[in-house]
Amino acid sequence: MNELKIITYQNQRILTTQQLAESYDTTQKVISNNFNNNKSRYQEGKHYFFLQGEELNSFLHSLNLGMQNSSKIRSMYFWTEKGAFLHAKSLNTDKAWELYDKLVDCYFRKAVAPSLAEQAKIALALSSETAGRVEEINDDLQYFKKDIPLFPVECDDVQKAVRQLGMKILGGHGSPAYCDDSLRGRVYADIGHEIKHKFGVRSYKAIRRKYLNDVNTIIERYTCPMDLVEAIKDANTITEEE
Numbered sequence: 001m002n003e004l005k006i007i008t009y010q011n012q013r014i015l016t017t018q019q020l021a022e023s024y025d026t027t028q029k030v031i032s033n034n035f036n037n038n039k040s041r042y043q044e045g046k047h048y049f050f051l052q053g054e055e056l057n058s059f060l061h062s063l064n065l066g067m068q069n070s071s072k073i074r075s076m077y078f079w080t081e082k083g084a085f086l087h088a089k090s091l092n093t094d095k096a097w098e099l100y101d102k103l104v105d106c107y108f109r110k111a112v113a114p115s116l117a118e119q120a121k122i123a124l125a126l127s128s129e130t131a132g133r134v135e136e137i138n139d140d141l142q143y144f145k146k147d148i149p150l151f152p153v154e155c156d157d158v159q160k161a162v163r164q165l166g167m168k169i170l171g172g173h174g175s176p177a178y179c180d181d182s183l184r185g186r187v188y189a190d191i192g193h194e195i196k197h198k199f200g201v202r203s204y205k206a207i208r209r210k211y212l213n214d215v216n217t218i219i220e221r222y223t224c225p226m227d228l229v230e231a232i233k234d235a236n237t238i239t240e241e242e
Contacts, residue, residue, distance in 0.1 A: 004107050007063060007078070009049055013108050014078040023084075023107075024091060024099050034090035035077070047083035051076055081108040085197050089190070089225060097193060101202065109200065146210035154212060155204045161219050162191050169224050170232055177235040187232075191222055 004023070007014050021028045035042065044050055051059055052075035060073070079087070081104065088100040150158070166187045170178040177183050192204075195218050199207050207215060224232075 005063075006107070009059070009078060012080060014049060014080055015084065015103075015107075017077055017079070020079050020084060020087060023103055024087065024096055026091065030091075031087060034087055038086070038090060041086060042083065047080055047086055049078045049080070051078065084108070089193070092186070092190070092225070092227065097189075104200065147208050149205055150207050150209055150212065152205075154209070158195070158204050158207075158215055158219075161216065162188060162195075165219055165222060166191060169228075171236050175236055176238070177232040180235055183228075183231055183235060187224065187228060190225065190228060191219070194218060194222055 004015070004019055007016070007019075015023070017028050017031050021031045024031075035048075042048055056073065056076055060076075084100060084103055088096045166184065167173055167178060169187055170184060172178065195204070195207075195215055196202060198214070198218055199211060201207055
């Protein structure tokens with residue numbers, strides 16, 4: 001993945017449609033079509049920003065992106081990390097998910113070294129800490145117990161819940177769709193991506209114990225993408241007709 005010029009808007013990193021398309025090794029037309037076909041899932045301010053007119057011209061001028069005829073551009077979409085996630089779901093390929101992970105690590109959440117002024121503020125805050133920490137040790141300990149990663153048995157419970165949900169979505173154990181290894185894997189993978197994206201991790205083992213209830217809520221509220229729903233329906237219907 002080529003080095004991306006960092007663009008920020010309302011204190012968060014965003015991408016132009018061109019940058020997103022290049023990051024996913026696809027075209028701007030594919031990105032636009034996926035958005036238009038799933039527009040109801042996108043929320044402005046959460047998944048994207050839509051700028052136009054003078055606001056857009058002023059924003060582009062401040063970025064100095066070197067875009068040709070930028071003054072003639074009437075409107076543009078800019079995609080947040082959550083918007084990039086929905087586009088990865090639309091593409092739904094192993095390559096798209098791999099590139100999405102790289103986007104998160106190398107762009108959206110890449111650490112930026114604090115400035116000298118910020119370092120001075122941090123040093124001042126540390127030096128001004130006073131006594132009284134002993135009384136907080138017990139509270140810190142209780143917090144620590146909840147802030148550590150899931151126990152192995154809890155990871156097993158999450159995986160079991162994902163499999164049970166996937167089996168239900170596929171039409172039950174023994175259904176044609178469930179017996180299709182590829183289709184079953186896609187369903188499990190999509191549920192897993194939904195959970196892992198929420199907490200910015202690559203495996204269930206990295207999820208903090210304090211979020212276990214949130215994990216269960218995500219599983220309970222999970223909605224299968226329409227392309228998978230149609231694939232499952234086709235698989236089960238075709239076999240029944242045979």
